[in-house]
Amino acid sequence: MLTRLAKITGTANVLHGDDMQGYARDWMGKYTGQPLAVVRPADTNQVSDVMQLASETKTPVVPISGNTGLVGGTYTDGGILLSLERLNTIREIRPEARIAIVEAGVIIANLHDAVDEHGLIFPLLFGARGSAMIGGALSTNAGGSNVLRYGNTRALCLGLEVVLPSGEVMNLMSELHKDNAGYDLRDLFIGAEGTLGVITAAVLKLFPKPAAYATAMVAVPNLAGALTLLNRLQMASGGAVEAFEYMPGNYVEMYQASHPETRPPFDTPHDVNILIELGATAPRDVTPDENGEIPLTALLEQVLVDMMEQGLVLDAVVAQNDTQRAGMWTRREAAAEVVLSQTPRIDSDICVALDKVAPFLEQMDAHLQRLDKSARNICVAHLGDGNIHYSVLPSSESPELADRITETIEDVVQGLGGSFSAEHGVGLSKKPSMARRKDKAALGVMRQIKTALDPLGIMNPGKVLP
Amino acid sequence: MLTRLAKITGTANVLHGDDMQGYARDWMGKYTGQPLAVVRPADTNQVSDVMQLASETKTPVVPISGNTGLVGGTYTDGGILLSLERLNTIREIRPEARIAIVEAGVIIANLHDAVDEHGLIFPLLFGARGSAMIGGALSTNAGGSNVLRYGNTRALCLGLEVVLPSGEVMNLMSELHKDNAGYDLRDLFIGAEGTLGVITAAVLKLFPKPAAYATAMVAVPNLAGALTLLNRLQMASGGAVEAFEYMPGNYVEMYQASHPETRPPFDTPHDVNILIELGATAPRDVTPDENGEIPLTALLEQVLVDMMEQGLVLDAVVAQNDTQRAGMWTRREAAAEVVLSQTPRIDSDICVALDKVAPFLEQMDAHLQRLDKSARNICVAHLGDGNIHYSVLPSSESPELADRITETIEDVVQGLGGSFSAEHGVGLSKKPSMARRKDKAALGVMRQIKTALDPLGIMNPGKVLP
Numbered sequence: 003m004l005t006r007l008a009k010i011t012g013t014a015n016v017l018h019g020d021d022m023q024g025y026a027r028d029w030m031g032k033y034t035g036q037p038l039a040v041v042r043p044a045d046t047n048q049v050s051d052v053m054q055l056a057s058e059t060k061t062p063v064v065p066i067s068g069n070t071g072l073v074g075g076t077y078t079d080g081g082i083l084l085s086l087e088r089l090n091t092i093r094e095i096r097p098e099a100r101i102a103i104v105e106a107g108v109i110i111a112n113l114h115d116a117v118d119e120h121g122l123i124f125p126l127l128f129g130a131r132g133s134a135m136i137g138g139a140l141s142t143n144a145g146g147s148n149v150l151r152y153g154n155t156r157a158l159c160l161g162l163e164v165v166l167p168s169g170e171v172m173n174l175m176s177e178l179h180k181d182n183a184g185y186d187l188r189d190l191f192i193g194a195e196g197t198l199g200v201i202t203a204a205v206l207k208l209f210p211k212p213a214a215y216a217t218a219m220v221a222v223p224n225l226a227g228a229l230t231l232l233n234r235l236q237m238a239s240g241g242a243v244e245a246f247e248y249m250p251g252n253y254v255e256m257y258q259a260s261h262p263e264t265r266p267p268f269d270t271p272h273d274v275n276i277l278i279e280l281g282a283t284a285p286r287d288v289t290p291d292e293n294g295e296i297p298l299t300a301l302l303e304q305v306l307v308d309m310m311e312q313g314l315v316l317d318a319v320v321a322q323n324d325t326q327r328a329g330m331w332t333r334r335e336a337a338a339e340v341v342l343s344q345t346p347r348i349d350s351d352i353c354v355a356l357d358k359v360a361p362f363l364e365q366m367d368a369h370l371q372r373l374d375k376s377a378r379n380i381c382v383a384h385l386g387d388g389n390i391h392y393s394v395l396p397s398s399e400s401p402e403l404a405d406r407i408t409e410t411i412e413d414v415v416q417g418l419g420g421s422f423s424a425e426h427g428v429g430l431s432k433k434p435s436m437a438r439r440k441d442k443a444a445l446g447v448m449r450q451i452k453t454a455l456d457p458l459g460i461m462n463p464g465k466v467l468p
Numbered sequence: 469m470l471t472r473l474a475k476i477t478g479t480a481n482v483l484h485g486d487d488m489q490g491y492a493r494d495w496m497g498k499y500t501g502q503p504l505a506v507v508r509p510a511d512t513n514q515v516s517d518v519m520q521l522a523s524e525t526k527t528p529v530v531p532i533s534g535n536t537g538l539v540g541g542t543y544t545d546g547g548i549l550l551s552l553e554r555l556n557t558i559r560e561i562r563p564e565a566r567i568a569i570v571e572a573g574v575i576i577a578n579l580h581d582a583v584d585e586h587g588l589i590f591p592l593l594f595g596a597r598g599s600a601m602i603g604g605a606l607s608t609n610a611g612g613s614n615v616l617r618y619g620n621t622r623a624l625c626l627g628l629e630v631v632l633p634s635g636e637v638m639n640l641m642s643e644l645h646k647d648n649a650g651y652d653l654r655d656l657f658i659g660a661e662g663t664l665g666v667i668t669a670a671v672l673k674l675f676p677k678p679a680a681y682a683t684a685m686v687a688v689p690n691l692a693g694a695l696t697l698l699n700r701l702q703m704a705s706g707g708a709v710e711a712f713e714y715m716p717g718n719y720v721e722m723y724q725a726s727h728p729e730t731r732p733p734f735d736t737p738h739d740v741n742i743l744i745e746l747g748a749t750a751p752r753d754v755t756p757d758e759n760g761e762i763p764l765t766a767l768l769e770q771v772l773v774d775m776m777e778q779g780l781v782l783d784a785v786v787a788q789n790d791t792q793r794a795g796m797w798t799r800r801e802a803a804a805e806v807v808l809s810q811t812p813r814i815d816s817d818i819c820v821a822l823d824k825v826a827p828f829l830e831q832m833d834a835h836l837q838r839l840d841k842s843a844r845n846i847c848v849a850h851l852g853d854g855n856i857h858y859s860v861l862p863s864s865e866s867p868e869l870a871d872r873i874t875e876t877i878e879d880v881v882q883g884l885g886g887s888f889s890a891e892h893g894v895g896l897s898k899k900p901s902m903a904r905r906k907d908k909a910a911l912g913v914m915r916q917i918k919t920a921l922d923p924l925g926i927m928n929p930g931k932v933l934p
Contacts, residue, residue, distance in 0.1 A: 099821055143648050154646060157623075172909035180620060180819045180855050180890040182609050182659055183898075184906055184932060185914045189655035193648055210703070237676070240708075240750025284706025286752070286767070297752070353646045355565055389646050424646040432649075440650055443638035447921060448651045454920035455913060466650060 003059065007041050007082070010051040015042040015088070025066060025076075025083050030342060033074040033430065037064070037083040044088050046163060046171060046202045052084060053200065054169030056460050063167075064462045065196040067107055067135035071142060072349070073429030075195050075465055086137045089202055092116050100208040101160065101177055106137025106201050113206075122208040125152035125244075129335040140201050143193035145425030147334070150386035151244045151281065152209065154425065156192045161205035164191050167198075167456045177205050190451070195427050196462040198455050212244070212281030213288040216299040217321040219330055220306065221272035225360040225385075227314050228276055232356075232386055234305050235278065242287070242298065245279040246386030247334050248359075253382055256340050257333055264329065268317045276385065277334050278302070337382040337391065344380065346399040348407050353389045354420035362390065365414045370394065373406055389424040412439055428466045437468035469525065473507050473548070476517040481508040481554070491532060491542075491549050495599075496808060499540040499896065503530070503549040510554050512629060512637060512668045518550060519666065520635030522926050529633075530928045531662040533573055533601035537608060538815070539895030541661050541931055552603045555668055558582050566674045567626065567643055572603025572667050579672075588674040591618035591710075595801040606667050609659035611891030613800070616852035617710045617747065618675065620891065622658045627671035630657050633664075633922045643671050656917070661893050662928040664921050678710070678747030679754040682768040683787040685796055687738035691826040691851075693780050694742055698822075698852055700771050701744065708753070708764065711745040712852030713800050714825075719846055722806050723799055730795065734783045742851065743800050744768070803848040803857065810846065812865040814873050819855045820886035828856065831880045836860065839872055855890040878905055894932045903934035 007016045017025070017040040027034040038061065043049045056063045062081030069076060076083065089105035092113060096102075097120040104113060110131040113124050126139060128146035138144070140162070145154045152158065161175040164187075174188050191198055222228045228248065235243050249257075251273040258266050267275060280298055282288045287298040302320060309315040321327040341347070354362050363381075370377045376397040383390040394407050412422050412435055422435040436445070445468070452467055453459075473482045483491070483506040493500040504527065509515045522529045528547030535542060542549065555571035558579060562568075563586040570579060576597040579590050592605060594612035604610070605621045606628070618624065627641040630653075640654050657664055688694050694714065701709050715723075717739040724732055733741060746764055748754045753764040768786060775781040787793040807813070820828050829847075836843045842863040849856040860873050878888050878901055888901040902911070911934070918933055919925075 098823060143652075145646055145648075149646060156652070166909060166913070170909045170912070172913060173907045174910060176887065177821055177885055178819045178854065178887055178890075180611055180615060180850075180853050181887040182611075182891055182893055183887050183889040184894060184902060184910065185664075185917060186609075186622070186655045186659050187910055187913055189652045193652050198651075210707075238751060240748070240753065241676075242750075282706070284708075285704060286763070287706065301752070353644045355643055357564060384646075387646050388644065419643060421642065421644055421647040421649050423649040424644075425648055427648055428650060436650060441639045443632060443636045444640060444650065444653055446636070447632065447638060447653055450920040451651060451917060454916040 003061065004039055006055055007039060007052065010048050010055070011041055011043050022083070025069065025085060028074060028076065029070055030072065033077040035077045035079045037078050038080055040083045040085055042085045042088050046089070046165065049084065049165045049200055049202055050169045050171055052082065053165050053167060056082060057168050057458060060458050060460060062460050062463050065137065065141065065200045067138040068109065068130065068133045070130035070134045071138060071429060072426045073431040075142065075427055075429035077430055081463070084200065086135065086202070093203070095120060097122060099177065102206045102208055103175070103203065104136050104206060105203045106135060108136045110134050110136065110139060117208050118211065121211050123211045124158070124206060125209055126155055126158060129338050136204060137201050140192050140204055141194065141196050142427040145384065145387070145389065147245045147247060147384060149384060150246055151241070156189055158207050159188065159192060159204055160207060162188050162191055162201055163203035164199040164201055167458065167461050172199070175203065175205055195429060195466050197452060197466050198461060210283055212283055213285070214282040214296055214298060215327065216280040216296070216302040217327040217330055218278045218302060218306065219267040219319045220276045220278055220315055221268055221317040222274050222276060222315055224274055225363070228274055228385060229356055230314060231276065231309060234309065235280065235302070238301055238305050239280055239298070242280045242282065243278065243386065244281040245277065247277040248383040248385035249275045249277065249334065250381060251275070252378070253337070253340065253380055256380065257336055260340060260343070261336070264333070267319060267333070270317070272316055277330055334382065341380055341391070341393050344395050346396055348394040348396060348404050350392045350408070350411050350422070351389070351424050351426040352392060352411065352415045352420055352422055353387065353424035354415060354418045356388045358418040358420065359383065359385060359388055359390060362414055362418055366392065366411065369410045369414065373410060374403060430465060433466070433468045436466070469527065470505055472521055473505060473518065476514050476521065477507055477509050488549070491535065491551060494540060494542065495536055496538065499543040501543045501545045503544050504546055506549045506551055508551045508554050512555070512631065515550065515631045515666055515668055516635045516637055518548065519631050519633060522548060523634050523924060526924050526926060528926050528929050531603065531607065531666045533604040534575065534596065534599045536596035536600040537604060537895060538892045539897040541608065541893055541895030543896055547929070550666065552601065552668070559669070561586060563588060565643065568672045568674055569641070569669065570602050570672060571669050572601065574602045576600050576602065576605060583674050584677065587677050589677045590624070590672060590674055592621055592624060595804050602670060603667050606658050606670055607660065607662050608893040611850065611853070611855065613711045613713060613850060615850060616712055622655055624673050625654065625658060625670050626673060628654045628657055628667055629669035631666040631668055633924065633927045638665070641669065641671055661895060661932050663918060663932050664927060676749055678749055679751070680748045680762055680764060681793065682746040682762070682765040683793040683796055684744045684768060684772065685733040685785045686742045686744055686772065686781055687734055687783040688740050688742060688781055690740055691829070694740055694851060695822055696780060697742065697775060700775065701746065701768070704767055704771050705746055705764070708746045708748065709744065709852065710747040711743065713743040714849040714851035715741045715743065715800065716847060717741065718844070719803070719806065719848055722846065723802055726806060726809070727802070730799070733785060733799070736783070738782055743796050800848070807846055807857070807859050810861050812862055814860040814862065814870050816858045816874070816877050816888070817855070817890050817892040818858060818877065818881045818886055818888055819853065819890035820881060820884045822854045824884040824886065825849065825851060825854055825856060828880055828884055832858065832877065835876045835880065839876060840869060896931060899932070899934045902932070
């Protein structure tokens with residue numbers, strides 16, 4: 003097998019033994035498999051050849067790109083780990099059409115840089131953007147901090163190129179905003195976590211870069227107040243809120259402890275801290291007024307002042323320059339690192355309607371009290387999306403306790419009409435939740451599709467589907 | 469069979485003989501079938517019972533809602549025509565969450581009226597909205613005049629309820645903006661034209677009603693100039709353009725001829741006429757300035773004045789009140805009626821990138837000259853989406869000529885990277901185009917999915933898939 007793979011990609015691009023370590027172990031260190039080999043094809047044709055060989059030999063294939071996933075989606079024991087890293091060409095940027103045509107191995111931050119030159123943005127934004135690649139973002143339908151305004155990865159994609167399990171290349175590289183020629187296969191492969199085929203390239207949407215941002219850290223009395231703030235800002239700005247991120251007091255405290263060189267957001271600590279960012283897309287929002295103030299910033303300040311007078315905002319700091327803005331974002335984006343440093347730990351990535359975030363947290367407090375009196379929780383949330391990364395730090399390492407807590411989180415989420423999986427995907431770690439929570443008819447349809455498209459069961463086997 | 473159907477829905481809701489006429493004939497009068505019966509279930513359970521009976525007896529089932537489709541998608545000879553018209557309840561409108569939960573038989577205009585009371589809009593807008601129903605709009609992923617700002621029907625839907633061919637009910641009624649729990653089945657069933665299952669209910673997104681509109685008819689020298697106008701308006705307004713509709717001179721003339729009581733848009737006729745609408749979503753856009761002018765209208769006027777001075781706009785009329793605005797829209801929305809009154813006629817619903825609209829029209833002019841010297845064309849376009857309803861009026865009724873012209877349209881579209889189907893769907897009438905133009909691998913995947921989900925082939929057989 004290794005010889006035949008080497009014939010396709012060259013010997014240098016078939017790794018085995020210790021060379022596989024950086025691929026076989028996920029970055030959380032939670033899942034470490036023993037792949038048959040890591041193969042690094044150079045282009046779509048080589049991906050196709052690898053898939054043909056895998057089909058012929060019924061060998062499992064697991065696609066991997068930036069290896070920044072959080073759910074064990076690229077774990078394999080005995081399968082070929084198919085790295086897309088060498089498919090890293092930005093094929094085309096067409097500023098007038100506002101599209102970029104890119105390969106799956108393009109690092110998200112590299113695409114950010116490339117389109118910035120044209121005064122454009124690719125608005126997929128999350129902490130791991132310096133390593134995460136387009137292929138993985140598409141395969142997991144990644145979210146992040148700008149979903150509120152621009153949507154998740156699915157909403158940012160017009161077209162796809164996919165290598166099917168048989169090795170056949172499917173060309174869905176539409177550049178159109180309207181295309182009703184048959185079933186929506188694009189959206190089926192996006193978010194399928196490599197279980198139906200290998201995404202090799204995509205047509206992505208670009209957006210005008212906001213001419214200015216208005217960014218602030220705001221403390222409010224409670225989560226209901228945070229929603230009032232969000233709604234008032236959306237109404238006042240006509241939907242210009244790009245990010246609305248929640249950090250509870252204990253997260254801010256932990257961040258401060260591990261980054262003592264930084265200043266805390268407020269003189270007095272608060273329980274409910276919100277990072278707000280508005281983006282100005284029209285000249286009238288950035289042309290300074292008679293006082294030299296940027297209208298969008300003035301609008302943000304006005305809403306904050308009004309709400310402060312009503313006691314609905316406790317404290318607020320508006321970033322005065324790029325350095326202050328960057329500091330606010332660094333605090334938020336350290337979440338993965340700060341939370342992951344805590345063990346033992348039970349993670350989640352849940353989504354509820356915006357007005358159900360407070361009930362979720364209150365109900366969980368009560369349950370935790372009952373399940374593990376001295377457990378603590380730590381969470382950050384894309385509050386504007388209702389997406390909470392709720393982690394529990396239990397008093398002891400116990401798989402049974404961990405299971406009970408996870409099931410309780412699911413119970414509460416289901417009771418509130420939410421989802422156990424918002425933006426990280428299902429992979430390995432949320433398969434039990436799929437089995438317990440997903441609509442049975444939907445699970446049946448998913449299985450029918452999987453069997454139809456991958457009859458040999460070689461595409462990322464054992465993931466997503468329980 | 470009729471007796472067993474009547475047991476499910478009651479005798480009054482199983483129609484046969486002449487009572488089926490309004491259902492069996494499409495509204496263009498192009499397709500008339502002979503259904504086994506028209507059955508009108510009252511709710512999802514009855515739909516499920518009908519599908520179970522159909523599965524058991526291997527009887528084809530064709531879903532129908534408003535019967536305003538343009539591609540023969542509800543034609544059946546010998547199948548059960550399953551009308552969703554009695555599933556017409558708006559189950560819930562939740563203004564804070566900005567969602568509506570509706571059944572498939574709700575007429576689009578009725579939903580418009582219901583959400584208007586809450587200061588909200590459901591921004592799916594097309595001429596047939598007084599008859600067309602949500603189920604059909606979802607099944608065809610309908611487009612319309614507001615796609616530019618709000619997206620097509622797919623982009624307006626959060627959750628679905630679907631009755632599968634077996635009769636099993638699949639609950640995907642998510643109210644969430646982020647939900648990555650498994651394959652994206654929602655988007656697969658949206659746009660599947662009833663070939664995979666029956667959509668019975670949906671969770672739909674609502675949006676704040678613009679506090680004001682700025683609407684204008686504008687004449688520009690050519691289509692390139694129209695694109696410049698669109699880009700300048702988008703930049704100046706920060707993306708507030710809701711509609712950007714193209715009407716060529718000959719369409720305006722035909723409309724005028726059939727509606728002599730109306731005033732022409734301009735004193736002098738022009739070739740390239742654009743209906744523009746901007747929507748104001750922020751207070752700063754609608755608060756009158758010191759001259760009493762609405763800022764959004766002032767912004768539109770300023771762009772038009774600047775472009776007129778540069779010779780890029782030839783004439784422009786900004787609507788001064790709701791009556792004038794309505795008149796502009798009535799002219800645009802008469803397109804179906806005006807075009808359909810012409811026979812013989814070859815229709816299309818194509819999409820190309822915005823900068824390819826002019827090349828498409830130019831290339832088609834040259835081809836028509838060759839194929840049928842005295843043929844004329846008439847088209848209107850959702851120009852902001854690159855979606856052109858290009859109809860040819862050939863000199864004679866000849867199926868061979870019609871085929872040649874259709875294939876030529878497809879050739880030109882394919883050469884420009886476009887799609888032969890933008891917003892009307894495939895149904896019966898575009899199956900030959902699917903066979904000729906769709907990526908072969910994608911067709912294969914579509915067939916695999918169809919066979920897996922509908923193994924008996926009873927769901928709207930003979931549609932979409934060639």
